[in-house]
Amino acid sequence: MSDVSLKSMDDVYPQSAGGEVRDYFQLLKPRVMSLVVFTSFVGLMLAPGTLHPFLGFVAILAIAVGAGASGALNMWYDADIDGQMQRTAARPIPRGRVSKDEALALGVVLSCFSVLVLGLATNWLAAGLLALTIGFYLFVYTMWLKRRTPQNIVIGGAAGSFPPMIGWAAVTGSVSLESVVLFLIIFLWTPPHFWALALYRCRDYSRVGVPMLPVVKGPDSTRTHILVYSFILVAFSLAPVALGFGGVAYLIMSGLLGAGFLYLAYLVFVHRVGVEADGHAKRLFLFSIFYLFALYLVLLLEAMVPGMMVPTGFEFKV
Amino acid sequence: MEEEDLKKRKKRSIAIGLMLVGFAILFYAITIIRLGGDVFNRPL
Numbered sequence: 090m091s092d093v094s095l096k097s098m099d100d101v102y103p104q105s106a107g108g109e110v111r112d113y114f115q116l117l118k119p120r121v122m123s124l125v126v127f128t129s130f131v132g133l134m135l136a137p138g139t140l141h142p143f144l145g146f147v148a149i150l151a152i153a154v155g156a157g158a159s160g161a162l163n164m165w166y167d168a169d170i171d172g173q174m175q176r177t178a179a180r181p182i183p184r185g186r187v188s189k190d191e192a193l194a195l196g197v198v199l200s201c202f203s204v205l206v207l208g209l210a211t212n213w214l215a216a217g218l219l220a221l222t223i224g225f226y227l228f229v230y231t232m233w234l235k236r237r238t239p240q241n242i243v244i245g246g247a248a249g250s251f252p253p254m255i256g257w258a259a260v261t262g263s264v265s266l267e268s269v270v271l272f273l274i275i276f277l278w279t280p281p282h283f284w285a286l287a288l289y290r291c292r293d294y295s296r297v298g299v300p301m302l303p304v305v306k307g308p309d310s311t312r313t314h315i316l317v318y319s320f321i322l323v324a325f326s327l328a329p330v331a332l333g334f335g336g337v338a339y340l341i342m343s344g345l346l347g348a349g350f351l352y353l354a355y356l357v358f359v360h361r362v363g364v365e366a367d368g369h370a371k372r373l374f375l376f377s378i379f380y381l382f383a384l385y386l387v388l389l390l391e392a393m394v395p396g397m398m399v400p401t402g403f404e405f406k407v
Numbered sequence: 408m409e410e411e412d413l414k415k416r417k418k419r420s421i422a423i424g425l426m427l428v429g430f431a432i433l434f435y436a437i438t439i440i441r442l443g444g445d446v447f448n449r450p451l
Contacts, residue, residue: 107415110422141440147433202430210437 108186115181116164116192117157117199124382125156125252131385132256132271135334135392140211140260147210148259152252155203155219159226159248161196165189166231170297176290211259218258222251236298239305246279247272253385270328275381277322281315281354282377288312288357288370308366312358315373319354323347326384333404335388340401342387346380 129152164182172183181187200223208216230245250272257268287301294301303311326343329335353373360366391398
């Protein structure tokens, strides 16, 4: 970046005298953090073996802080476009509450602390996965893919998929097939989730030149992509049943939730113009958050509530 | 620096202080739990 562009950035977002504590907390993307906390907790509880409850708490805390740190680093790098997008204009840097340098410093410090604490409290495989997650989100998604390809959130979605795998690794010290399945459910969920958002925020992304799928390929192609990926997601969501860590309750819930997901994806596919089309895209976006939360919740309840886990009889015998 | 900024700075300083204290307690607790009774089992 040239000096000229650096100067212009400072003009747009003047160096603040320092914001409120809550402004720095906003840098950590608390809503994203809450889903990360939940999915990593499920990974931790599903994993075979035991972990001291306090160390389990520390592991979740470290994963949450690591996710928050990557959020701060994302806001640091994307400050130039955040201010021009309706969805992100109220973030602390565009509003001039926190300077870019402060966001960078916070992100780097919290990244180092979270990885260190997770390594000391559990094991260095889990810590390594957390470091990989932060690095992937910053370098691969934010810096490399986001502004270059419509596949940005397909590949970049891996960063948001790691938390249950980290939780699993914190207990077992290993990465097993079950944790890969937990990873893949979120990985396959990410594209239809974000493309639904991009459909009704298309103008935002177009204005700042982020090549989201609706901007590059158009809304119709995006609708087809959403429908196809939704089918793949719903089919793959049955994998826990096949591997035997999802029981009858999970089979029923994943079927019902999957039917709801496909129905909303179909409505998005069919309704293509006007406020109604935007409404369907928004409904799919919101439902997809509930879908992921509910799927993981059933897995968690089956693992924790005695007698709730009833095998389906559909497990593959290895 | 205006009074409003000074107030904000004080709050930030308190938050950073609390985080550092929390971090020290966290390290202490992790050490005790990971090492258990062995933490005291060393030649003096």
